[in-house]
């Protein structure tokens with residue numbers, strides 16, 4: 050019994066560490082280096098329209114892509130390279146992993162439904 054008490058702080062610490070990793074990811078997704086991923090990739094990474102405009106082709110829309118199915122490696126690459134629209138962030142791998150884990154957790158239902166329907170086909 051005495052030994053269990055000694056383990057308690059460790060268990061609490063582990064729990065807190067997990068929660069803060071999620072919150073850390075949430076915070077980073079919402080506001081990394083001042084430009085939010087959310088503004089372009091939507092609340093949960095599902096993608097959204099950034100802006101609509103009209104040019105010689107008529108009505109056009111600039112969209113942030115759906116990033117829910119991107120792997121961690123793809124995310125690290127995307128965040129650390131130059132694009133036409135998306136800014137380069139210089140986030141560490143740990144920071145990108147926190148964002149990745151946050152999106153995985155937020156999309157648990159979507160991702161599990163996807164795997165289920167994949168096996169039916």
Ligand code: HEC
Nearest residue numbers: 081085086089112113114116119123124127132133134135
């Ligand atoms: C200003 C809008 C904008 C912001 C802010 C932004 N992105 Fe993007 N992102 C895009 C667009 C648009 C693309 C498609 C590639 C391109 O043309 O830039 C993209 C591509 C990606 C891809 C690759 C998707 C693929 O098709 O392989 C990932 C992953 C990604 N973004 C993650 C992020 C993360 C994580 C953040 C925040 C740290 C972020 N983006 C911030 C607009 C944005």
